[in-house]
Amino acid sequence: MVKDKKKVLICIDWFLPAYKAGGPIQSIANLVNHTKSHFDYYIVTSNSDLDETLDLPILSLNKWINKEDYRIIYLDAQHQTYKFYKELFYKEQFDAVYFNSLFSQKFTLLPLLVCKNLPIRKVLAPRGMLGKGALAIKPLKKKVFLKLFKALGFHKKVVWHVTAESEKLEVLKNFGASSNSLLAPNLSAKTLQTLHPKEKEVNKLNIFFLSRIAVKKNLGEAIDYLANVKDSYLVNFSIIGPIEEPNYWDICKVKIDQLPKHIEVNYLGAVPHHEIANHLVDKHILLLPTQHENFGHVIMESWQNGCPVVISDQTPWQSLSNEKLGFEIPLHNKSQFIAKIELFCAMNSDEFNEWFKASVEFAKKFTENPNLIEQNKALFLNTLNN
Numbered sequence: 614m615v616k617d618k619k620k621v622l623i624c625i626d627w628f629l630p631a632y633k634a635g636g637p638i639q640s641i642a643n644l645v646n647h648t649k650s651h652f653d654y655y656i657v658t659s660n661s662d663l664d665e666t667l668d669l670p671i672l673s674l675n676k677w678i679n680k681e682d683y684r685i686i687y688l689d690a691q692h693q694t695y696k697f698y699k700e701l702f703y704k705e706q707f708d709a710v711y712f713n714s715l716f717s718q719k720f721t722l723l724p725l726l727v728c729k730n731l732p733i734r735k736v737l738a739p740r741g742m743l744g745k746g747a748l749a750i751k752p753l754k755k756k757v758f759l760k761l762f763k764a765l766g767f768h769k770k771v772v773w774h775v776t777a778e779s780e781k782l783e784v785l786k787n788f789g790a791s792s793n794s795l796l797a798p799n800l801s802a803k804t805l806q807t808l809h810p811k812e813k814e815v816n817k818l819n820i821f822f823l824s825r826i827a828v829k830k831n832l833g834e835a836i837d838y839l840a841n842v843k844d845s846y847l848v849n850f851s852i853i854g855p856i857e858e859p860n861y862w863d864i865c866k867v868k869i870d871q872l873p874k875h876i877e878v879n880y881l882g883a884v885p886h887h888e889i890a891n892h893l894v895d896k897h898i899l900l901l902p903t904q905h906e907n908f909g910h911v912i913m914e915s916w917q918n919g920c921p922v923v924i925s926d927q928t929p930w931q932s933l934s935n936e937k938l939g940f941e942i943p944l945h946n947k948s949q950f951i952a953k954i955e956l957f958c959a960m961n962s963d964e965f966n967e968w969f970k971a972s973v974e975f976a977k978k979f980t981e982n983p984n985l986i987e988q989n990k991a992l993f994l995n996t997l998n999n
Contacts (some may be wrong), residue, residue: 619708621993622701623656624720626713628685631662633855633883635825636799636910637713637740643800645682647986652993654683655705658720659693663825663855693719698727709734709993712771715742716758725767736795736992738774739907743783746904746927750829759787768792774992776908777929797988799908801917801980808919808973813897813965817847818958821896821920823889823911824903826865827857831902831925831944836868836878838900838950844875846958850900853892855883893918897965898957902944903927916976919969923953937971 625641627634645654660667660674667687675692677684688697702724710733712721721737728735741747748755762768773794775781781794820839824830832852839850856862869878884892899915899922906912906928915922922939924930933939940953957965979985 618651618653619993620706621652621654622705622707622710623654624710624712624717624724625656625658626717626720627662628656628658631658631667632885633663633665633825633857635854636908637738639802639886639910640738640740640799640908641713643802644989646802647800648990649682651990655707656683656685657701657724658685658687660687660689663857693723695723695727698724702728702731702733707733709736711774711992712737713740715739715762716755722762725770726765729765729767729770734993735771736774737771738776739780739784741780741905741907743780743787744905744907744927747829749904763788772992779929780907795988795992797992798985799910800985800989801910801913801976808969810962810966811895811897811919811969813960813962815961816845816958817849818898818954819849819851819896820898820900820954821851821853821893822900823853823914824901825854825857826852826862828861829904830854831904833861833865833868834902834944835900836865836872838902838947838954839876840868840872841947841951842876842954842958844873846875846955848876848954848958850876850878851892851896852878852880853882853884853889889914890918893920896920898923898939898954900950900954901925902942902950904944913976913979916972917980919973921957921968921972923950923957936975937968938975939968939972 623641625637628638629642631638660669669687674687674689677686710724710728712725714721725735768788769791773784773792775784775794775796776798781796784792784794822832822835826832839848842848872878881892897920899911899920901911901922902925904927909928909930912922912924912928912930916938921937924939924941925944926941928941931941933941942949942953
C-alpha cells in the first residue's frame, strides 16, 4: 500500500456497468485493477451506454458513489456542463486528470477547458482516433475539431498516452514535434481460466467477429471474404457486438443473406465482457479486418481464449505468423484473407492446437508483464511541464 496516494480523475464517456462501448471501458477497468494500490481513482462518466440509458437509480446520479476500487459519479445530460466541471475541479484537489477520447465534447473538451490552466497533470489517450482509417470516417467534422483543439492550445497542455510507436507517430504528425507523449501499452485482464485444447474437425471452422458493428470495424469486408471461401469448407461465423451504425448493419445483413449455404452465420448481439469467454469456448479464430486499432482488446482476448487471429495490418500487432498467433494482412489483399481462412479450415486438431497453445502462452506472458504496469503508472507520476 502506498501512503499519500495521488488522486487521479478519469474522464470517460461510458463506464461499467456499460459494456457496449468496448475497448476504452476495459482499458480503464484493467488500469484501475492493476494500479489501485498506487492511486486513488475518481471516475466521471455518463449514465449511458452506446445509444441507451443505464438502468441506474435516479437518486444515485450526479453524486460520488464509493466502489471497492474507486469512486465514481454518473452524470445525466443536465450535469455534463462547464459549470459542473468547474465545481468538481475546484472542490476536489486532483493531482492528475486522464481523458479517454480525443473527440468527446462532454468528457474531454469541456473538462479540459475547465482545467486548462490549473496545476494538474493532464493525460490524454487518443484511443486510436488519430489513425488514418479512423480520421477517414466523418473527416470534415474531425478536421474542424482538430483545428479547434490546436487553436485552444490543448495539444500543448496534455501528455499524450500512446499505446504503440505507430500511435506516437500519429500524434507527431497531427500535433508537431513539441507534443509530449508517453508510451504505455494498454493493460489487459489476467488470464484466469485454465484452457484445454480445442476440438477441430478437418474442413470445418468456427470463426467469430467481436467488435462494434460500425464501418471502422469492417464487418462487411469480413463477410465478403467468407463469400469466397471454397464450398468444400464448412464455416460457422458468429458475430458478437452491439449495432452502433444501423444503416451499416442493414448493408451487412444483405450480404449475409447472399452467402452460400456452406457459410452459417449467427448474430449473438452485444455480450457483457464477463460472458465473452463462455462464447469463445468452441471458437477457433477471430476475423477482424479493422480499419484501425491502437491496441485491440478483442485481439488480446482472442489469444487469451486460445484463438489465433486473422486481422488487418492496421493494428500494432505485427509478424504474428512467426509465433503462430495468426496473420496480419493489408486490407487491399483480399485473396490473402481468404487463403488464411482456408488454411485454418483445413487444419486438424493437432495442427490447430499448436496455434492454440502459442496464443494462450503469448497472452499470459503479455498480461503478466510487470514492465507494462510500471509504464502505466508513469502516466500519472512523471513530471512534465503541462
